[in-house]
Amino acid sequence: MRIGLVGYGHGGRFFHAPLIATLPGATFVGVVTRSPERRQQLSTDLPGVKAFDSIGQIVEAGVDALVISTTLKGRPALVLEAIEHGVAVVSDKPFAANAEQARVLITAAERQGVLLSVYQNRRWDSDFLTLRKLIDAGALGAVTRFESRVERFSPQSVGNASGGGWLRDLGSHLVDQALQLFGPVDRVFAQLHYSAEHPSIDHGFFVSLTHANGVISHLWGNALQNSPAPRLRVSGTLGCYTVDGLDGQEDALIAGKSPKTEGEHWGSEEHRRWGWFEQGPERERVPSEKGCWTQFYRQWQAAVQGQGPLPVDAYEALETTRILDAARLSAERQQVVSTKIE
Structure with missing residues (x-):
């Protein structure tokens, strides 16, 4: 190919x-x-x-x-x-x-x-794969609230329009993940953050999604956060899963590493970066699944060769875009926006 x-x-x-x-x-x-x-x-x-x-x-x-x-x-x-x-x-x-x-x-x-x-590559982040495994195994019980954040202190990113602002750029990942886990969204509420120097390019956001199944997703992104909160905090009837920091594949690639140079260690997270499962006073480490952005390309290669489905269907990306549109409208109107399809 x-x-x-x-x-x-x-x-x-x-x-x-x-x-x-x-x-x-x-x-x-x-x-x-x-x-x-x-x-x-x-x-x-x-x-x-x-x-x-x-x-x-x-x-x-x-x-x-x-x-x-x-x-x-x-x-x-x-x-x-x-x-x-x-x-x-x-x-x-x-x-x-x-x-x-x-x-x-x-x-x-x-x-x-x-x-x-x-390219919704963060479907193959270590933390997301670990969370999916926990949900599929029933370890959290019925999930009630999904909290997801990408927060950094990156002043140079403020005003960068290359991705259409932080809501479009990073929000597309967070909304896509929420939809993958919990399905259609009925209502959206959002707030966007702008600087005086760049009043039309958002550098931060908060989005609340009410899914049709009753789960509430709270999503944050910020380029000027000095003290990031957990990357994920997911609450269920049987316990809570939290994990700090972003999946390590981004930093590895920027450092010049690749699946070829790292071999079987690609996507592995150090023990100290594993998340936690908590229930009342009980607290235990949850081994992280290996992140695998390469899986997107493997599945895409197979699809082009007629040997499997696309890794990300364009209609799924359309639905993410529709929710992001509703979030921008909500922020503009300062009100909840219905996204329910009758």
């Missing part, structure tokens, strides 16, 4: 290229980027991987699939261009600026008969 990458910014360079380059049975054809600086980075990072000027040029070189990892503003047009060339496409997240834009992409892919998926 021959794969091309469009974009070599932070996401393309660290969260896609190393995984594509180490995917068994795949050939990394090259990267579409015109930036001299990024072409030099590509040459240093992955000697032998060619740079291309355009999607048309890399398609002519022969690709079965393209991964689009550019800023949100220009990404939908590039996704459409790739679809028109008839190749399978992975869009980075957030999938689109709004649900209307997402529907246009899905319709185009269906019309052309090409596969379209969205």
